Amino acid sequence: MKYMILILIAAVVVLIAVQSFFLIYDARIEQQPYTVLHKAGNIELRQYQPALFASVTVGQQMFEGQNQAFRQLAAYIFGQNQRQERIAMTAPVHIRPSGPNSEMKFMIPAQYKREALPAPQNDQISFYTEQGYYALAIRFGGYCDQQKFEHYKNKLQAYLQTHQIRPAGDFLFLGYNAPFQWVLRRNEVLVKITYQSTTEPSDSR
Secondary structure (H helix, E strand, O other), X not given: OHHHHHHHHHHHHHHXXXXXXXXXXXXXXXXXXXXXXXXXXXXXXXXXXOEEEEEEEEOOOOOOOHHHHHHHHHHHHOOOEOOOOOOOOEEOEEEEEEOOEEEEEXXXXXXXXXXXXXXXXXXXXXXXXXXXXXXXXXXXXXXXXXXXHHHHHHHHHHHHHHOOOOEEEEEEEEEOOOOOOOOOOOEEXXXXXXXXOOOOOOOOO
């Protein structure tokens, strides 16, 4: 019994240490910058600046194809490119549904220009600069699957309809954490919008 208690204590200590590591690691990752213009509960109106992305499209729907897409993009930034150069990870990971397919993209760190990036060995990876835009985002925790994505997408759609705000693109999933981080996870559903100065969220959930 004594040994079981010691093993349990050791396991808890290791778990806390691992989760603390992920929290510290996430805090150091470069994130796509944005400005919060208005906030209503867990919904934010944001302004994003232009950013450069690495993107891959896979022949599976959002959460079915995320592992395949992530492996391809991660291989590129971890050195499987023509210069064998490692590129820092950024957050969040964007996943966009596209019919039976889905697109995943990472923001390239701000220090890089498109012409300075090493060419990928995988010809499925593409790069593009996304111009600045306005968006509404709803934030939630835990792990996300298709059902949870649809739940928060519906909340955001209802908010758009209530406030007569026009979407200007697809609803995206944004994930900020490593898969093995179990606590304080951050997820978002985001949609670009047609912004006017009167587009101000009210304080409702």
